[in-house]
Amino acid sequence: xxxxxxxxxxxxxxxxxxxxxxxxxxxxxxxxxxxxxxxxxxxxxxxxxxxxxxxxxxxxxxxxxxxxxxxxxxxxxxxxxxxxxxxxxxxxxxxxxxxxxxxxxxxxxxxxxxxxxxxxxxxxxxxxxxxxxxxxxxxxxxxxxxxxxxxxxxxxxxxxxxxxxxxxxxxxxxxxxxxxxxxxxxxxxxxxxxxxxxxxxxxxxxxxxxxxxxxxxxxxxxxxxxxxxxxxxxxxxxxxxxxxxxxxxxxxxxxxxxxxxxxxxxxxxxxxxxxxxxxxxxxxxxxxxxxxxxxxxxxxxxxxxxxxxxxxxxxxxxxxxxxxxxxxxxxxxxxxxxxxxxxxxxxxxxxxxxxxxxxxxxxxxxxxxxxxxxxxxxxxxxxxxxxxxxxxxxxxxxxxxxxxxxxxxxxxxxxxxxxxxxxxxxxxxxxxxxxxxxxxxxxxxxxxxxxxxxxxxx
Amino acid sequence: xxxxxxxxxxxxxxxxxxxxxxxxxxxxxxxxxxxxxxxxxxxxxxxxxxxxxxxxxxxxxxxxxxxxxxxxxxxxxxxxxxxxxxxxxxxxxxxxxxxxxxxxxxxxxxxxxxxxxxxxxxxxxxxxxxxxxxxxxxxxxxxxxxxxxxxxxxxxxxxxxxxxxxxxxxxxxxxxxxxxxxxxxxxxxxxxxxxxxxxxxxxxxxxxxxxxxxxxxxxxxxxxxxxxxxxxxxxxxxxxxxxxxxxxxxxxxxxxxxxxxxxxxxxxxxxxxxxxxxxxxxxxxxxxxxxxxxxxxxxxxxxxxxxxxxxxxxxxxxxxxxxxxxxxxxxxxxxxxxxxxxxxxxxxxxxxxxxxxxxxxxxxxxxxxxxxxxxxxxxxxxxxxxxxxxxxxxxxxxxxxxxxxxxxxxxxxxxxxxxxxxxxxxxxxxxxxxxxxxxxxxxxxxxxxxxxxxxxxx
Numbered sequence: 001x002x003x004x005x006x007x008x009x010x011x012x013x014x015x016x017x018x019x020x021x022x023x024x025x026x027x028x029x030x031x032x033x034x035x036x037x038x039x040x041x042x043x044x045x046x047x048x049x050x051x052x053x054x055x056x057x058x059x060x061x062x063x064x065x066x067x068x069x070x071x072x073x074x075x076x077x078x079x080x081x082x083x084x085x086x087x088x089x090x091x092x093x094x095x096x097x098x099x100x101x102x103x104x105x106x107x108x109x110x111x112x113x114x115x116x117x118x119x120x121x122x123x124x125x126x127x128x129x130x131x132x133x134x135x136x137x138x139x140x141x142x143x144x145x146x147x148x149x150x151x152x153x154x155x156x157x158x159x160x161x162x163x164x165x166x167x168x169x170x171x172x173x174x175x176x177x178x179x180x181x182x183x184x185x186x187x188x189x190x191x192x193x194x195x196x197x198x199x200x201x202x203x204x205x206x207x208x209x210x211x212x213x214x215x216x217x218x219x220x221x222x223x224x225x226x227x228x229x230x231x232x233x234x235x236x237x238x239x240x241x242x243x244x245x246x247x248x249x250x251x252x253x254x255x256x257x258x259x260x261x262x263x264x265x266x267x268x269x270x271x272x273x274x275x276x277x278x279x280x281x282x283x284x285x286x287x288x289x290x291x292x293x294x295x296x297x298x299x300x301x302x303x304x305x306x307x308x309x310x311x312x313x314x315x316x317x318x319x320x321x322x323x324x325x326x327x328x329x330x331x332x333x334x335x336x337x338x339x340x341x342x343x344x345x346x347x348x349x350x351x352x353x354x355x356x357x358x359x360x361x362x363x364x365x366x367x368x369x370x371x372x373x374x375x376x377x378x379x380x381x382x383x384x385x386x387x388x389x390x391x392x393x394x395x396x397x398x399x400x401x402x403x404x405x406x407x408x409x410x411x412x413x414x415x416x417x418x419x420x421x422x423x424x425x426x427x428x429x430x431x432x433x434x435x436x437x438x439x440x441x442x443x444x445x446x447x448x449x450x451x452x453x454x455x456x457x458x
Numbered sequence: 459x460x461x462x463x464x465x466x467x468x469x470x471x472x473x474x475x476x477x478x479x480x481x482x483x484x485x486x487x488x489x490x491x492x493x494x495x496x497x498x499x500x501x502x503x504x505x506x507x508x509x510x511x512x513x514x515x516x517x518x519x520x521x522x523x524x525x526x527x528x529x530x531x532x533x534x535x536x537x538x539x540x541x542x543x544x545x546x547x548x549x550x551x552x553x554x555x556x557x558x559x560x561x562x563x564x565x566x567x568x569x570x571x572x573x574x575x576x577x578x579x580x581x582x583x584x585x586x587x588x589x590x591x592x593x594x595x596x597x598x599x600x601x602x603x604x605x606x607x608x609x610x611x612x613x614x615x616x617x618x619x620x621x622x623x624x625x626x627x628x629x630x631x632x633x634x635x636x637x638x639x640x641x642x643x644x645x646x647x648x649x650x651x652x653x654x655x656x657x658x659x660x661x662x663x664x665x666x667x668x669x670x671x672x673x674x675x676x677x678x679x680x681x682x683x684x685x686x687x688x689x690x691x692x693x694x695x696x697x698x699x700x701x702x703x704x705x706x707x708x709x710x711x712x713x714x715x716x717x718x719x720x721x722x723x724x725x726x727x728x729x730x731x732x733x734x735x736x737x738x739x740x741x742x743x744x745x746x747x748x749x750x751x752x753x754x755x756x757x758x759x760x761x762x763x764x765x766x767x768x769x770x771x772x773x774x775x776x777x778x779x780x781x782x783x784x785x786x787x788x789x790x791x792x793x794x795x796x797x798x799x800x801x802x803x804x805x806x807x808x809x810x811x812x813x814x815x816x817x818x819x820x821x822x823x824x825x826x827x828x829x830x831x832x833x834x835x836x837x838x839x840x841x842x843x844x845x846x847x848x849x850x851x852x853x854x855x856x857x858x859x860x861x862x863x864x865x866x867x868x869x870x871x872x873x874x875x876x877x878x879x880x881x882x883x884x885x886x887x888x889x890x891x892x893x894x895x896x897x898x899x900x901x902x903x904x905x906x907x908x909x910x911x912x913x914x915x916x
Contacts, residue, residue, distance in 0.1 A: 056672040154859065157615060164618050167633065168688050175625065222856045359819040361872050390615050397679045399610065414819050 002310050004273055012322055020086055021053070022335045024403070025079040026050040030195060033072060033457050035458075036065045042276060055082055058451065066433035071241070071254040073384045077429030078450035080386040084123055084175035084432070089442045090176035091345035098136030104172055106307065107139070111300035113161045113172050113179040117143040118150035118216075119186035120199055120209075121366055123234065123334035123350045124243040128186055131318070132246050134311035137344055144354040146199025146366040148185045148442060152220050155183060157232065159224060169449050173219050181234045182304075185213035188241040190330060193217065197243065197330050200369060206240070210251070211260055213238050216257070218361050220292050233257075239308075244326040247271070247314045250305050252294035265305075273311065286310060337370045337385060342392035342435055358407070371419055384427045387415060387452075388441075395436035405446055408432040412447065460740050460768050460773035469589060470780055473684035474804050476545055479511070480793045483537045486510040491530060494523045513540055516909065531842045535887030535904075536908035538794050538844040540769075541710035543891070547900045550804035556594030561848065562630055564765065565597070567573055569632050570693065571637040572620050574599040575646035576608035576674075578657055579824055581792035582701040586644055588805035589776070590704050592769035595802055602812040605659025606643045606671050610678050612639060617682060617692065639692045640762075641678055643671035646699040648788060655701065655788050658827060664698070668709070668719055671696055676715070682736040691715075693759070695765075698722070702784040704773045705729070708763050723751050723763070725770040743769060758914045790835060795828045795843060796871060797821065800850035800893060816865070818872035829877055843883045844908075845873060850899075853894035863904055866890040870905065 018123060024318050032051075043064045048055045061075055072260050074249035086318060105114055111282075119125040121144040127359060159181050162417045166175040173179060188208035190197035202212060217236040224232050238251040238259050243265075247268035253259045276281035286306045290297060294389065297305070322438040329350055338346060347353045353370040357363025374385040393404035412430045422428040432450040435441070489510075490721070491502045500520045507515045565573055573593075577583040579602040587595050593733055596621055599616065601608060617639050624633040631637060645667035648655035656662035660670060675694040682690050696709040696717050706728035711717045713895060729901025732740035745763045750754060755763070777785060796804060797813040805811045811828040832843040847870045851862035870888045873881075880886040887904040 152861070160619055160622050164622040164625065167622065168686065168690070219857050223858075226855045228626065229854060232626070359817040361817040361819040361868060394685060399677050399685045400681075404611070410819060 002279065002315045004421060007134070008314060008318045008321060010316065014458060015050060015127075015348055017353065021083050021087065022080070022133075022351070023181065023308050024052050025076065025083065029072060029075060029079065032057070032075075039397045041065060041354075046142045048264070053079065053083070055086070064319075067117075071426070073382070073426045074429070074450050077384050077386045078448070079346060081429075081431040081448055081450060083297075084388060084431075085443055086337065088345045092398050092440045092442075094117045097128065098134070098138075100136040100138035101212055103136045103139040107182075108177075108179055109300070109306040111179050111298070112182040112304070113166065113177065113183065114141070114181045115139065116143070116155065116158060116161075116183040118142075118148050118155075119144050119241075120148045120188055120201065121146045121354045121356070122188065122199065122243070123332065123353045123368070124351055124444075125186060125188055125241060127348075127349040127356060128241065130151060131349065132241060132312060132315050133308055134314060137347055140346075143356050145356060147199055147209065148216070149201065149219075150185070150216055151362075152223050154218065155220050156223050156227065182237060183217060183234055184237045184239060185217055186239045186241055187213045188243050190244050191242045191247075192244045192330060200373075203398065210238065214251075214259055214261060221257075237305075242268070246312070246319045246327075248308070248312050250303055252290055253301060254294055254296040255298045256296075263293050265289050265309065266391050267309050267316060269311055270314045271313045275334055283310065284316065287316070296372045324402075332373045334373065334377065335386070337367075337387045338390060339367065339370075339387055339415070340390040340403060340408070342390045342437065344392075344437070351454060357411070360411055360418055364418065367415070367418070371422070378420065379427050385422065385427045387428065387430045388433060389430055390433045390435065391416065391439040395438045401436070401444075403436060404434040405432075408446055459734070460649070460737065461772045465592070466776045469776065473585075473806055476691075479541050479545065480511050480538065480809070483534065483541065487533060487537065488528060490515070490533075491528060492529050499523065500569070502648040509864065511537065511541070511590065517760045522579070523526070527719065531840070531884045532908050535842050536906070539846070539889040539903075539906055539908060542794065542846060542889075543901055546803045546893075550898045550900075551759040555590065556592070556596075558594040558596035559595045560823055561597040565640075566635070566637055568762040568765075569637050569756070570762070571624065572639045573597065573637065574601075574605050574613065574616060574639065575642045575644060576600075576702075577602050577699075578606045578646055578659065579604045579814070579827070580657065581750070581811045583644060583646055583664050583699060583805070583807075584804050584810055584812060585807040586699065590699060590706065590770060590773050590809065591766055592772060595805055600802075601814050601855060602908055603814060604827045605657055605667065606645050606674070607659065608643070608678075609820075610674065610681050610686045612765075614681050614685065615763065640695060641675060642694055642695045642697060643675055644697045644699055645671045646701050648698045649705075650702045650784055650788060658831075661881065665719075668696065668698060672677045672709075672717055672719060695759075696764075697747055702788045704770070704785075706764060706766070706770050710748055710751055710755050710763055711759060713756045714754075721751050723747050723767065725767050725774060729774045731844050735915060740774065741768065742843070750850075760790050792835065793827075793844070794833065795832060795845045797828075797845055797849060797873070798848040798866070800848045800895065802850075802895070815869070818869055818876055822876065825873070825876070829880070837885050839841070841879065842887045843877075845886065845888045846891060847873065847888055848891045848893065850885045850895040852894045853896045853899075859892060859894070859902075862892040863890075866892060866904055872893060 014380040018315050031048050034043055035041055046056045046061055047455050061071060116142055119128045129135050129140050129142055141356055162181055189206040196203050198206055199209045202209040218354050221234050222238060224234050235257055240249040249260050249264040249266045251264040274285050286309050290302050333350045334353045335351055338352045340356055353372055353373055355363050355366040378385055389408050391407045393400035412432050415430060419428050429450045432446040433443045435443050489506050493499055493502055503520055504514045506606055519529060537798045548813040575598055577586045579631045587593050587598050587600055620639055623629050646657050647664040653662055656664055657667045660667040679694060682692050693715055698707040705723045707722040709722040710715050732743050744767050748760050748763050791808045792811045793809055796810045797815055809878050811831055813821050813824040813828055836843055847866050849862040849865045851858035870890050875884050875887060893901050
């Protein structure tokens with residue numbers, strides 16, 4: 001039995017706490033709504049809010065309720081944003097981020113100096129780093145894209161930065177160390193409802209999702225190999241995630257780095273196989289299984305794949321323990337959309353739909369998918385889509401904060417324009433935040449459309 | 459007398475040839491317009507077109523003239539695009555691009571392994587590299603921005619690429635060579651009408667333009683120094699251009715790289731001073747003048763500044779010879795807008811307003827300035843704004859062409875949306891082109907709104 005019970009308890013507590021704080025919003029607002037025309041409404045409402053959510057409602061909104069009625073859309077978005085800000089601040093002090101240095105060391109021992117993961121932007125993959133693969137978010141680069149169709153130029157740029165740092169600073173290791181940049185794509189599917197709950201960007205077709213992921217990976221490698229001389233190359237890994245159970249399949253590359261879609265191992269199978277085994281025997285079984293699938297696998301890659309399978313076995317157990325055979329929410333149940341660059345704190349499943357972008361113009365396809373999901377989740381129930389626009393910046397670079405703030409404003413304006421029919425009806429609310437990613441400081445909230453116009457809108 | 463007569467003759471011939479081919483469009487179209495209801499109109503019109511412009515008009519447009527009347531807006535845009543495509547193809551075979559290797563060697567001898575120039579996007583600075591400073595475009599990076607307010611992150615990215623190439627490939631020189639990346643800003647002003655014909659982005663205020671340029675330069679250096687360790691830094695240079703005469707002022711930095719706005723030398727003054735001198739004495743005079751302005755100037759920087767002054771003296775002479783005291787077109791007279799990445803071929807004054815951009819969302823401020831300029835130049839006379847959307851790509855990277863084509867389409871759509879009132883009236887025409895910048899091949903025209911709907915629009 002490879003599953004780590006202590007870690008599962010810890011992660012379970014964290015996930016439930018966060019989810020609960022979002023799930024408390026609607027029942028609380030219902031209670032407040034029910035009493036909005038009663039005497040002493042304001043005092044009563046604030047007590048309910050403080051007791052259930054831990055923070056008071058904006059006074060102005062409550063005060064004006066008698067004139068017309070409570071602006072529940074605004075209040076709902078405001079609460080979601082409040083909970084997010086609190087959750088995020090908490091993350092940098094208490095969240096389970098795992099052992100980053102240990103992971104970096106392990107990766108280097110396997111032949112990789114950088115781990116760059118592009119999962120699908122789907123909220124059901126938001127926990128892929130910390131939960132599904134049990135890695136430390138601090139030692140991994142994650143950029144999510146709809147359909148896991150990552151931007152090749154963006155990854156090339158990151159590769160260039162990474163390699164220069166090795167030459168100039170010897171970090172994370174010297175440029176002449178025999179390690180490579182590893183790019184991972186995580187596509188997804190649904191084992192219990194494959195034709196409806198798979199990846200929307202690929203028409204819920206698992207083969208298409210895998211194929212498209214592989215093509216992107218190969219394009220990235222070709223861009224490096226052809227764009228740079230002197231034997232420049234990278235390593236690739238393709239992983240499929242069953243979003244119902246969090247079990248994974250890993251397409252094991254051969255020693256030449258080639259991936260054949262049909263050659264993969266499944267963690268669910270190894271979970272059952274190793275369930276009654278001691279640790280040593282279980283690890284041996286995993287190693288053998290990998291080498292059966294791809295006899296020509298490189299040793300370092302084999303060790304990494306084995307570690308991911310081992311880690312994922314804890315997650316399979318976690319889902320079984322906490323939710324049974326599958327998650328109860330096998331479909332979308334995100335609480336808000338996150339657009340921009342940052343969101344390291346989002347390591348929880350089905351919490352946020354992630355649109356990694358510099359501009360709405362480039363991110364339009366991803367955003368459209370997100371808005372469509374939230375039209376089903378929120379808008380059709382009369383609730384708004386809460387969008388957090390966030391750009392992290394490096395505080396030690398002068399002007400960085402200012403430039404991040406400008407990007408926030410530009411993206412927020414473009415969002416309001418692209419989805420103007422929702423925005424004008426109060427069915428799209430936007431909060432603009434920036435964060436200094438060199439520090440452990442809090443988010444800085446710059447603007448929030450759910451604030452009253454008098455106070456906000458500045 | 460330092461002016462190089464032969465070079466001036468050569469450059470003059472090239473400039474006149476290009477300008478003339480654009481200037482022939484309106485008279486030719488007027489002649490064609492005048493005969494549009496005459497018998498044998500089509501044959502007659504095609505003869506006029508071939509004789510005056512060197513190419514025939516699109517048959518469909520002529521054929522339909524009898525029904526209503528000639529769509530002159532479409533025809534005008536079509537001709538501008540045709541001339542541009544021909545000009546551009548010509549550039550890569552016959553244009554005077556100067557000696558790139560010689561320049562690279564000279565720059566390194568002065569202590570610079572990379573020369574990255576950001577002039578204002580104003581068309582009156584489009585010839586700054588090849589004409590005003592007499593440098594080879596092949597050995598210089600040029601990215602134009604309204605007000606010369608370049609994007610710091612974009613420049614940081616270029617710095618990272620440049621430095622990695624030095625480490626990995628030893629190009630243009632080894633990473634341990636004692637040379638630095640030099641960033642140059644060129645702002646501009648008008649000596650004969652300073653309050654109206656200066657830089658629009660800075661309210662035609664020369665001091666503001668210089669100050670803003672300096673601030674950007676310092677921000678870039680701070681981003682390098684704070685964003686990277688181990689003594690990373692760059693060198694800076696600030697140049698002002700008098701767009702009436704093409705004379706320059708150079709703000710000479712001291713040995714610590716600091717620039718004081720008040721300390722500059724003017725090429726116009728040195729032009730007069732050295733006019734009757736022999737070459738050696740003239741060069742000595744320039745060197746002395748630089749050291750008087752900044753006694754603490756570094757030797758390499760002093761040599762570069764001296765070379766730029768010497769080169770610019772030829773340009774001052776060129777303007778005097780060809781146009782007299784000032785250019786006849788001291789204001790805007792651009793023929794089209796160029797948006798995207800590329801346009802190395804544009805080294806001619808007042809030909810193109812350049813909007814260097816990845817997205818309309820980020821480039822909106824620059825584009826708005828361009829559209830405003832062309833509203834005065836074209837729209838108020840009933841003529842459309844011709845916009846060439848162009849993305850160059852590296853042909854040896856698989857998928858590069860396809861990605862460039864996608865960017866073209868995205869930007870063209872965003873343009874049509876942002877300026878929809880012009881677009882819908884046929885007052886904005888867009889041609890989408892890509893080019894493999896690793897080859898000497900022609901532009902590939904992907905789409906052109908000035909083609910007939912039947913033929914184009916694909």
